Amino acid sequence: MRAAVLGAGSWGTAFAKVLADAGTDVTMWARREEVAASIRDRRVNPDYFPQTRLPDRITATAHAGEAITGAEIVVLAVPSQTLRGNLAEWVRHLEPDASLVSLMKGIELSTTKRMSEVIVETSGVAAERVVVVTGPNLAPEIMLGQPAATVVACTDLERAKAVQKAVTAPYLRPYTNTDVIGCELGGAVKNVIALAYGVATAMGLGDNTKATLITRGLAETLRLGVALGADPLTFAGLAGLGDLVATCSSPFSRNRTFGEHLGRGETLEEAQASTRQTAEGVKSCLGIRDLARKHGVDMPITEQVERICHEGVSPKVAMLALMNRELQHEVR
Numbered sequence: 620m621r622a623a624v625l626g627a628g629s630w631g632t633a634f635a636k637v638l639a640d641a642g643t644d645v646t647m648w649a650r651r652e653e654v655a656a657s658i659r660d661r662r663v664n665p666d667y668f669p670q671t672r673l674p675d676r677i678t679a680t681a682h683a684g685e686a687i688t689g690a691e692i693v694v695l696a697v698p699s700q701t702l703r704g705n706l707a708e709w710v711r712h713l714e715p716d717a718s719l720v721s722l723m724k725g726i727e728l729s730t731t732k733r734m735s736e737v738i739v740e741t742s743g744v745a746a747e748r749v750v751v752v753t754g755p756n757l758a759p760e761i762m763l764g765q766p767a768a769t770v771v772a773c774t775d776l777e778r779a780k781a782v783q784k785a786v787t788a789p790y791l792r793p794y795t796n797t798d799v800i801g802c803e804l805g806g807a808v809k810n811v812i813a814l815a816y817g818v819a820t821a822m823g824l825g826d827n828t829k830a831t832l833i834t835r836g837l838a839e840t841l842r843l844g845v846a847l848g849a850d851p852l853t854f855a856g857l858a859g860l861g862d863l864v865a866t867c868s869s870p871f872s873r874n875r876t877f878g879e880h881l882g883r884g885e886t887l888e889e890a891q892a893s894t895r896q897t898a899e900g901v902k903s904c905l906g907i908r909d910l911a912r913k914h915g916v917d918m919p920i921t922e923q924v925e926r927i928c929h930e931g932v933s934p935k936v937a938m939l940a941l942m943n944r945e946l947q948h949e950v951r
């Protein structure tokens with residue numbers, strides 16, 4: 620078994636380690652030759668995990684074709700908004716029955732599509748070949764080998780099981796699921812709620828506020844999911860509640876951290892200048908808000924996160940807007 624991991628960022632690197640520790644040979648693709656050379660020759664990704672030696676089963680290249688050719692599993696680990704362009708260049712190298720594994724947790728801005736939809740549209744492969752891996756998986760903890768679980772979702776259960784096997788490491792326990800829509804939405808929307816959680820944290824708000832954001836954040840994720848055909852139970856699982864809790868609680872989370880910058884009164888540009896890695900929720904909140912409006916789904920936290928990020932609304936005004944909404948029945 621050989622896998623390609625396309626993207627040598629935080630999660631791409633940690634996931635390559637998972638595959639290697641599960642016994643799979645991995646070729647990573649890095650955009651920059653010096654990163655590929657460091658992984659290949661020194662077994663270290665200097666930009667993301669300079670202290671961790673990567674397993675010998677991992678090699679790297681700056682030529683995507685070299686990584687993809689001959690790979691039975693092709694893992695996509697680039698920012699959601701660049702995936703379409705990246706994949707268009709890579710598709711000609713794909714083996715006829717390779718599984719395409721999406722690690723991304725975002726919604727495409729221009730189309731409001733989920734990542735698996737973008738993959739099918741761009742590559743022309745059948746939806747049954749696209750697998751989504753998602754769950755409470757903060758890359759720095761996975762790199763340390765701390766025990767965690769994840770979800771391997773595919774409409775083709777047999778393919779999900781094959782990928783499940785390929786990513787079972789001593790510290791990672793993967794579960795299969797066939798609800799790709801629910802798993803992807805859980806991963807994308809939790810980033811937006813984690814931004815709100817970060818804002819609340821920086822505002823000095825306490826555990827009542829935070830628990831309310833998590834619970835009502837999950838409620839709006841579930842409403843959107845049901846409108847799009849997801850199984851509501853998915854949101855009680857690792858890809859839903861699990862990832863939401865992990866991302867909101869963790870100081871490692873780029874989304875929560877970004878929210879903290881905004882909560883301290885920084886502008887979008889200032890927050891972007893102080894954070895280098897991908898915080899998917901910042902762009903995805905626009906796509907998720909549009910998707911929700913298109914389907915007539917009420918997503919008040921997402922609406923306010925979008926206003927803070929992109930309309931310059933202050934966290935205090937956004938919080939007041941959330942509190943002053945019309946009173947409602949809890950479950951609807």
Ligand SMILES: NC(=O)c1ccc[n+]([C@@H]2O[C@H](COP(=O)([O-])OP(=O)(O)OC[C@H]3O[C@@H](n4cnc5c(N)ncnc54)[C@H](O)[C@@H]3O)[C@@H](O)[C@H]2O)c1
Binds near residue numbers: 628
């Ligand atoms: N980091 C985590 O803990 C984690 C865990 C689970 C899922 N994810 C998801 O995985 C996806 C990737 O996140 P990450 O953490 O690896 O992000 P990252 O910012 O650490 O890395 C992104 C990688 O993509 C590359 N890249 C940037 N722009 C590019 C472009 N235009 N074309 C090609 N490559 C480009 C960067 O060089 C980098 O190697 C995101 O959707 C994220 O939500 C991340």
Ligand SMILES: O=P(O)(O)OC[C@H](O)CO
Binds near residue numbers: 724866
């Ligand atoms: O660092 P974040 O906020 O992108 O979150 C990372 C993972 O998605 C957590 O599962």
